Amino acid sequence: MSKIILITGTSTGLGISVAVQAAQAGHTVYATMRNTAKRALLDAAAEQAGVSLNVLTLDVQDQSSIDTAVDQIIALHGRIDVLVNNAGQGFVRTIEQATEAEISRVMDINHMGVVRTIKAVIPHMRAARSGHIVNITSVGGLVGQPFNEIYCAAKFAVEGLTEAMASYLTPAFGIRFTAVEPGGISTEFAATVLKQIEDTGGMFDDEYLPVLQTYIGGAQSRMGAGAYQTPDEVAQVVMSVISTTQPPLRIRTSDWAEELTRFKTTTDPDGSKQQEMIVSRFLGDL
Structure with missing residues (x-):
């Protein structure tokens, strides 16, 4: 069955791939991004794949922008079947080095951006008694990693949000939730990290520098080992x-990704046992 799918963060990388593959599967896709002037890569991928995408402006940091996009889709179709929360931003910097503004931005995009889009879509899914919210998190939402504490904190928050909302919205209203947890995605990780560091003031010549250099060097060496x-x-x-x-x-x-997270996921790989226990303990036979 063809679904109405809303995807955030489709100007690059994974967002483009999800949008194109969803359209190839016969779904009606609304590919969104903060600035549609940056849609060139998306348009090129869609043209190459021979698919049609609906492109809308949606800034996950602006609730009115989100509401406007959702309202447009509802006005045309009366429903949104799937929301894919893909928009996000990496950040490699120690909490000691990061400014409060930088920390707030990472948390706002990666966590509050998800909260805002869910807030806009949930009323329509609840009325329909169906829907699926897919949150692109990370193995960093399960396992903390060096120099990624701020990013990991945001992804841990999305994991908790996903679990908590599924504990009552699924049994009561039929709205399903999934956290998709990639390891690395091969968009030139080391180069991306270095650019982000340079954009935020460069590598600081302090006691963290040799440890950071080890981390970046290790990331480069893992490229051929299945990490990306x-x-x-x-x-x-x-x-x-x-x-x-x-x-x-x-x-x-x-x-x-399975190997990295195995100590946390071995007994309950997909989270279903934990979820059943929470629903039973707090909501009984609902």
Whole structure:
């Protein structure tokens, strides 16, 4: 069955791949981004794939922008079947070095951006007694990693948000939730990290510098060890989740991601046991 799918953050990388693959599967796709002047990569990918996408402006930091996009889709179709919260921003900097403004921005985009889009879509899904919200999180939402404490904090928050909302919106209103947890996505990780560091003041010549250099060097060496997937590979996992009638609460996207998180996920890989226990304990037979 064709679905109405809203995707955030589709100007690059994974967002483009999900949008294109969803359109190829026959769904009606609304690909959104903060600045549609940056849609060139999306348009090129859609043209190459021979698919049509609906492109809308949606800034996850602006509730009115989100509401406007959602209202447009509802006015045309009367429903949104799937929301894919993909918009996000990486950040590699110690909490000691980061400014409060930088910390607030990372948390706002990666956590509050998800909160805002869910807030706009949930009333329509609740009225329909159906819907699926897919949050692109990260293995960094399960396992803290060096120099990523601010990014990981935001992704941990999205994981908790996903679990908590699923504990009552799924049994009461039929709205399903999935956290998709990639490892690295091969968009030239080291170069991206270095650019972000330079954009925020460069590497500080302090006691953290040799540790940071070790981290970046290690990231480069892991490129051939299964740590990084292509956006298309991760998008295939997202599409498998969207297409199933009983989507998992959480899913990793690679063997490397499974191995990294195994101490937290071995006894309950998809989160279903935990979720059943929470629903039973707090809501009984609802």
